[in-house]
Amino acid sequence: MCEKERVIFLVGIGMGTEEGMTVQAERCIRSCDCLIGAQRMLESVGSEEGKTRPMLAEYRPAEIVSYAERHKEYRRIGVLLSGDTGFYSGAKKIASEIRDRMKGCTVELIPGISSIVYLAARLETSWEDAALVSLHGKEVDFIQTVDRNRKTFLLLGSAGSGEKVLERLLEYGMDHVTVHAGSRLSYEDEKIVSGRPSDLAPDDLEGLCTLLIENPNPSEQTGPHVGDEAFLRGKVPMTKEEVRAVSIARLRLTENAVVWDVGAGTGSVSVEAARCGNRIRVYAVEKNPEALELIRENRRRxxxxxxxxxxxxAPEVLKALDPPTHLFIGGSSGNLKEILSCAIEKNGQVRIVINAISLETVKEAMEAVEEGLLNHPEITQLTVSRSRELGRYHMMTGQNPVYIISSGGNSAERGNT
Incomplete structure (x- = not known):
């Protein structure tokens, strides 16, 4: 327990050099009788002439708080953080740890200059109209974000992340974008290089690097839906666009959805599901080699x-996947009930949508209802007709009828019905 007059300051020190630190941060650091932070940050603030004070080289929240708890003699503790305390910073976790364990102790955040603000200034451009993505220490998808935005800032950090960025840009045919890579920003050996992905080397993007990717021709299409003619199909069956539209609507996808698309075929449903949000992750499950190659090509396209x-x-390959929030079954090869059981075992609230063309699949679905795998299903039969020219006339040609069976999900997704 900490006395009320104790204050722990979480101080954003900017890029790391003394010149890049705000006056407010500098004054706060001078007023502290103990400093905590990564070794390079402690070295960057230096020491005041004639004044020595304890410093702890530590960045882990739990250890920082434990140290503060043991040393009650320090009334003003400064925890140094790179960049800005409100931008992909450790400040949030540290503040939460302090408030949970040190009741009555005041926490104060001192903002700093983030790397994207600095790089934008050096490139003489704005950042308020850009998308922001952090790849620091985690796997995040960014291609779709770059494709949809004229500007995207990426924060790198983990070893090899720069090389992966270049590889992914080239894999998805994005050599037309311009990559600006800034490393060691604000230091004497600061390095900023610019070029197309094929012009840059992995070494240009290593370390604590910040990127600005400029896309001169971002995609302007809104909504997830794509016409059938846009997909590569081969000889693999594909869910028609009208059926996809209803099926995607019935899935009621959420911002951080994890979707299993079982029997993915050409990947048309996977593509449209992924297009519903940059943070949606889709697992396209397919056993046909030709279909697998089509999914790869359509994902790239x-x-x-x-x-x-x-x-x-399925269901064998599903066991190793992340628990689904949403399940779409376009093909089950007679294993419908086993697939449902696997998904429900991982998440009892999974939202389920099934497309059934054959009566045998409809029979399986109704057996699943009887066995409690599909609760209170909503069943729609959709029959679509498309026009075709016959001489000077236009005739309607009917497509195969499809049963769309949906079930599950939490009450919020169902509109509390």
Whole structure:
């Protein structure tokens, strides 16, 4: 427990040099009787002439708070953080740890200059109209974001992340974008290089690097839906666009959805699901080699890097996947009930949509209802007719009827019905 007059300051020190630190941060640091932070940050603030004070080289929230708890003699503790405390910073976790364990202790955040603000200034451009993505220490999809925005800032950090960025841009046919890579920003050996992905080397993007990717021709299409003619199809069956539209609507996808698309075929449903949001992750499950290649090509064509391609037969390959929030079944090879059981075992609130063309699949679905795998299903039969020219006339040609069976999901997704 900490006395009320104790204050822990979480101080954003900018890029790391003394010149890049705000006056407010500098004054706060001078007023502290103990400093905590990564070694390079402690070295960057230096020491005041004639004044020595304890410093702890530490960045882990739990250890920082434990140190503060043990040393009650320090009334003003400064925790140094790179960049700005409100931009992909450790400040949030540290503040939460302090408030949970040190009741009555005041926490104060001191903002700093973030790397994107600095790089934008050096490139003489704005950043308020850009998308922001952090790849620091985690796997994040970014191709779809770059495709849809004229400007995208990426924060790198983990080893090899720069090389992966260049590889992914080239894999998705995005050599037309311009990449500005800034490393060691604000230091004497600061380095900023610019060029197309094919012009840059992985070494140009290594370390704590910040990127600005400029796309001169971002995609302007809104909404997830794509016409059938836009997909590569081969000889693989594909869910028609009218059926996809209703099926995607019935899925009621959420911002951070994890979607299993079982029997993905050409990947048309996977593509449209991924296009519903940059943070949606789709597992396209397919056993047909030709279909797997089509999914790869369509993923590349539509730059939907939120799709993970899973080769194999369900339900066996589903066991290793992340729990689904949403399940779409376009083909089950007679394993419908086993697939449903696998998904429900991982998440009892999974939202389920099934497309059934054959009566045998409809029979399986109704057996699943009787066995409690599909609760209170909503069933729609959709029959679509399309026009075709016959001489000077236009005639309607009917497509195969499809049963769209939906079930599950939480009450919020169902509109509390």
């Amino acid at each position: 539509f730059r939907t890097d939120g799709i993970r391609i899973i080769s194999g037969e």
